[in-house]
Each structure stands twice: as structure tokens, then as C-alpha cells.
Amino acid sequence: MNRALPEMLQWQQQQSYFSELSGVFPSQTSHLLAFDGGFMSGDSVVTREVKPHIGLETPSPWPELGFEFEPCGPSYTVNYAISRTSSCPPAVPAAELVSGKMGSAVGSESFKKRKADKLQNSKAAVEDDSTKKIKVYEEEGESKITGPSTSKHKKENSKVSDVRKPDYIHVRARRGQATDSHSLAERVRIYIREKISERMKYLQDLVPGCNKITGKAGMLDEIINYVQSLQRQVEFLSMKLAAVNPRLDFNIDNIFTKVEEFPSVQAVANPIHYLHFNPVQELVSETALRRTISAPVTIPDGSFLDSSCFTQIQPSATWDGVELQNLYNIGRFH
């Protein structure tokens, strides 16, 4: 009971915070999904938002209050709490809640009264009452669902069997949003799983040969193999590049011409001094280089299977007309 007072005060403080946050809400999805450690702190903040109605007490002992949202608190705080925990479009239900039967001012007053009541009453007796009433209420809310709700939520809510008609005015839970701890954790899990599967699908497109494989373990194997092979390739190429590095300084102007999209004056002027070396060969190598550079992504496919493929020139390359022109110009310069 001693704990209750400071926590109540804390809640009131947070109530004012949440009113400030009103502008941010419509675009936000669940804050509870700060699953990397956020739950416990979210716990302490969030539980206090939803306050029981007159005669309804916060059902569970304080530590467990984590996700025990009671939909019958003052309307706008409930709105904030629940809108934060849901991923449904908040606009319509928010309107619902705000136009709910409890005015906010009245709500806060009644909240104070309730808090006083709670401090006096024993928790246990009222706990069952309120839990049931709340859960019943959720069920009612669920039954009005037309929006998206997963079947799991429905299942969890239908666990509550006894239907006791509440005789106070409650603010409803948002559509499709159950607010007990199980369903919230469930929602979190679903969210994480969706993210993971989305990213796995993206990786499947990226990694060649992953289309046939289903299941996380096999795909992870493929991904690991692919990353290892790419790293090995880079290693091999860097060795090769180190071997031909002496030519780097010598060819530097040529290289700049190759790599720049449009030749600057400098790039065109500089090749003059070495043009008396095989210009035709240069031209050929330049075009070859162009081809390899502008070849589609499939080059690594061929090359990581067989390292000798490095010297292959992909014929299906796209040409850049201006660059080709430039190459011819270089050749003609001589």
C-alpha cells in the first residue's frame, strides 16, 4: 500500500506528459515494441495510464501491471495508452475514444477518488472483479471489430468465459486491440517475426540460389556461404591487384578517363603523352573495361564459381554512347 501513493503520483505526472504527446500519436505505432529492454521501463510508465473506473481497482499486484491495460480509464489517457500499443490506424478509434462517455476532467477526478478507494480496499477481492469486468469489456470491444485484428487476439479474448454485465460506463478498448499481457507480448512477437521474414525475403532476392530453400536455418547457411565466398573473392582480387599495382601509377591518366563519366578537359589532354603506345590495344582494353564495368550484377555469379572467369568479358553489356565516342577520340588523337 505504501507503494501505491508514489506510483499514483507518478501516474498523474505521466498523464500530463501523455497529454503533451497527443500530437505525436497518430503516426506512432506501439512503443511497447521496444523489446530490447524497453518492456520493464515501459511497464512502470505505461501501467499507470489506464486507471480503473469508480469502483474498479487496478487488478493485479503492482509488478505485474506491465500490460494490464484497463480500457476504462479516463478517455484520453486510455486513448494514448492503447493507441501506442497498437498498429492499427489510430484515427477512427481515437475519435471513438475521445467521444467516449467519460470526459477527461471528470475522469481525472474520478481517478483520484478511485485511487483513494484502492488504497483502502484490499486488492485481492477487487482484483477478480475488475479483471473480469475489464476482460468482459474487452470482449465487447472485440465484438465490434471491423478493422484488422489477428485471430490470435480473438482467441485470447475468447478465453474469458464469464460474462458479467458491467454497470458502469466504460471506455472501450480500441478495435482489435486486446490489452492483457499475453496478447501484447504476442503482438510483439508477431511484429518481430514479420520484420524478420520481410528481411529474409529481401535477402533471398539478393543471394543467388536461395529461391529453392525455405526455412531459416537453410537460408542462413546459404547467406553465410555467400558472404564467405564474396569475402574470399575480395581477398583474391586484392592479391591480384597488389600484383599489378606497379602499373597503377603509370596508367593513372588512362584510368581516370575510364572511370569518369564525362571527360574533363584534363582527362582528354593527359593521355597524349602515352598515346604512342599501342592506341588500338588501349582502345580495345578500354572497351573491354567498359563492358566489365557496366555489366549487370551477374558477373559475381560466374566468377565466384570459377575464378578463371575473371578474364571473361560479358558480351551482354550496355554501352554508354558518349563514353564510346570518347574512346574513339582517344584513339584518333594519336
Add this chain to the structure above:
Amino acid sequence: MASSIPNLEPALDTCPEFKRRKRSLTDQMLASSHPHQRNQRIKRWRTQREQHIYSSKLIQALRRSRRTSASSSAAKDVHETADRVLAVLAKGTTRWSRAILTARKMARHKKAKVAANTRLRKSALNREKRKTPVVQRKLKVLGRLVPGCRKLSFSNLLEETSDYIAALEMQVRVMTAITEFLAGGGPQPPADDCV
């Protein structure tokens, strides 16, 4: 009401943090699901322009590193230079790029020693056969492969991996092209030619 409550401070402390964390998570969620962000991610390492930029920067960096030939092994030098230029090109948006860049700055020897020690200790502790789930083990392996991603959640690791794979592919393409050019068609240095 607020002023009369002595316990304001803890609440105040938690709330801004809470707000910050919530907002950052929401932003992250919004960003990841936003289609524009997705397309940007896809196109990021695939464009011609990126390749050109990378290749020119790589060549410049190679020239610079050749002049100051740092370590004995040239291949390792080249590899590190290539990785570093790739990481710079990522503009610090991904973890692996930041890890590559900071790893260069830290004393390499110190890092190697510390890493070796911790690894020995860990293997001594894990003598008994601990049945970690298969996926977890593979995640750890993948985390070791991608630089700077050892202790990452599943979804974040996957995101880093996809970006890393795309960047590596581009690196391979560019280095192939450069090597091809230098080895295959480049004119010989004057010493060889003046016969």
C-alpha cells in the same frame, strides 16, 4: 498538482527517455517499412555512378597507399584500402561500415591480443556441450562474418547483412574491372618497352 508532488524527479527522468526511445523506435519502424527507403536501399550499391565513384576513389587511395607503402604484405594493404574506401562510401549509415572505419583507427595489435584472450577463456568455459538452437548458432557465425555485428538482433543483423552483401558485390565488380584493365590491356611500363 504537479508542483505539490515530491516524487516528480524520477518520473521526469523516465519520461523524456521513454519518449526518446519510443520515438526512435517508431521512426525506425516507419523508416523500414517506408517504400522510398526500401528503393533507396536497393539502388544504393547497384548504380553505375556508385561504381564509378568507388573505382575512382579506390584508385586514388591505392596510389596514395603505394607511395607510403605501409606494411610488408601488399595484398593485405590493398584489401584494407579497398574495404576502407567502401566503408567511406557507405557514409556511416550502416554498422559494418562504421566498424571497418573505427577498426582502422584502433591499434590493431591491441585488438588482436584482447580478442584472442577472450576467445580462449570462452572456449574453456564452454567445454560442456551446450545445445544452443541451430538458428542461434548460425546467427552468431553470420555476426562474426559481417564486421561489427556480433551482438545484434536477428532482424538488424539481416538488414546489415543485406547491405553488406550488396556492397561486397559492388566491390568485387569494381576490383575485377580494375584488375582486368591493369593486367589485361594496360600498356607496359616504360622499362619493359624500351627494348
